Amino acid sequence: MMHVADGNPVTVISLIENNGVVRTTRTRNAAFASIQPEIVGVCGTDRHLFEGRLPAPAGTVIGHEIVGHVETLPPEFPLVADWDVRVGDRVVIAPGISCQRCPHCLRYGMYCQRRKLYGLGSAGHGIHGGLSDTVELLPDTRLFRVPDRLPAQRAVFIEPVACGVRAMHTASLTVGPLSGRRALIVGFGGIGLAVATVAAYAGAHVEICELDGLRQQVAERLGFPVATPSQVEPGSYDLAVECAGVPAAFAGAVRAVRPGGTVIEMGNFADAGPGEVPVAEICQRDIRVAGVSETRDADFRVAVDVVAHSPVDLAAAIGAVHRFQDLDAPEVLFTKWDVLKQVVCFD
Template sequence: MTTLLTAPVLDLTLTPSPLAMVWNEPGRPHQLIASPDVHLAPGDALVEIEFATVCGSDVHTVRGDRPAPTPLVLGHEQVGRVVAVGDGAVRADGSPLSVGDRVVWSLAVSCGACDRCSRGIPQKCRSLAKYGHERITRGWELTGGFATHVHVRAGTPIVLVSEEMPAAVAAAASCATATAVAAIDAASITNDLDGALVLITGGGMVGLSAAALAVEAGADVIVSDPDPSRRAFARRLGAIAADPTTAPGAPEHLDEVLAVRARRGLNEVLVAIEASGAPAALQTVISRIGVGGTVVLVGSVSPGPSVAIDPESMVRGLVTLTGVHNYTLSQLRRAVEFLERSWGEMPLADLVGETYPLSELDRAIEDAASGRHVRVGVVPSVG
């Protein structure tokens, strides 16, 4: 008779208790809860949060723009330190995960075995679970980054980050930066970015991260955004800025900016990345894409109006239109690698404006919704 041996669950009772901010419905403030008992299954880990940032999707959820199961702990952009590990917990590269590791992790955990995982799109796993998006359940209460700790489940890609990288830079890796890498990957399938003219609409965290990646790859990058501070930041990253609200003929009007690039021999936009979700911006990227170009849609992550597309122009122009949502393990790892080599040369830490204690999360989300900052930070302090 064969006896099957299974690794035990690690039961932890922490003092002080881990805390989390729980969201229930639009218009209702977050509620602070304690979760003193944590049960780590084999492969799980408990990570103490160092720094988190408020993503646009957090704002959309709180405003009621998108459905969400409640109660839940929002937040999926964060960096932290491992304080406990279940049996067999590993990093993304397969090496053992250790207490004391400074890490970021994927915003989602997939099964690795379904048809979608097998096709190389684990971010669309049949049984996907997403940090900061799931209803709290018994045994998995610490599910999001707006907390003092996160219970990271087995199978979640976990990537080490250096001690030197600023926390405000590292936190974005698990959403905005990795998503930007995915967008750049989608664009690069049909066009080499080196020397290409790239148009990015939307100067939020994903758009500016994609601009930084494209600039590093050797592209000539135009960032179009109505906010002058976002356009100024794009210039700091090495991009050219365009103002979609200015009158035709003005120096920052997109047509004028494109005309200047044309005089330099860059006659067509070969890559257009739409990172704002605005219908007008979507029309812009489709109308400005050149022959053989690729349009990557990444900003439309909440319900909005339909946009008309002329199929004949796309067919005759050999245009590729693709959507990107979330990312793969490889893209998360390359996001961290990009941040590691770039944070000292690019002003990436400046993308985060105000920082709030966890107890003032509602203020932080309100500030993030105002658009005053590209990102707003949250630190696990409740005093």
């Protein structure tokens, strides 16, 4: 494992003014614990940052789907984990850090009003994103152990799968146990794949609604039945999860579920503009609607198990693997549209 010495330059890929990214260097701060990245996934949220659709200051180091090894650990550095973290441990980072002191944290245990997020700019101007030689860990970062035997190109899906676990937990509060239920996943990008994997692992009958030909092919290759929006039978699903990030898809998800069904909205994390909300239909057919964007510790623990044991060949969804050392033109990570999932590997 390569070690970046304190004070040595660290290569990072960060946002610049007026959208875009640049490969540059920073100096590591010895006060922070750190992780040597092994593999980092590129998320749709990263693309939204690149395009300026989500607010983040220039200098933000991108990347929040981070698997790596603990590189440095100052004495008594405060991390949140269910084991005694040691240098060399293989871990995944939970991107969100809650303050544990604001009214929302104290009352709900979530929805922090001062939440910091790796790779999204709210963690400050240190090296707090995955696209870097080393990642500086903030106090109270949540870490979860990754089995050494788990291949990197599966392990990289733990963070998005944790989001899928949260979505399915939320759905189960109204739908009940997912086993035997019909679940429609609207949109088969990275998050759609994650949600479909979790739903199938829970025993649901999963179908994908997708227009893009490449994504249709990937979904079918991974074993998921695929339909276009015009082929979806209205009122026939117990659960629909909107993962396309297209406002118009929400109305289609509402119409797809049966009376008393549930719709989960998690694709429109970035504001893509207004969309139709069929409020009368939601009311008349007693449809439950919930948004999902945060994860809990329990979601990550379940996600590690799902990624380790799901029969879905997650790695087969990766269409491009980049070496961090070779990314002289990092824009390709956010402008390449002919693949479902991209990852960055570190030697």
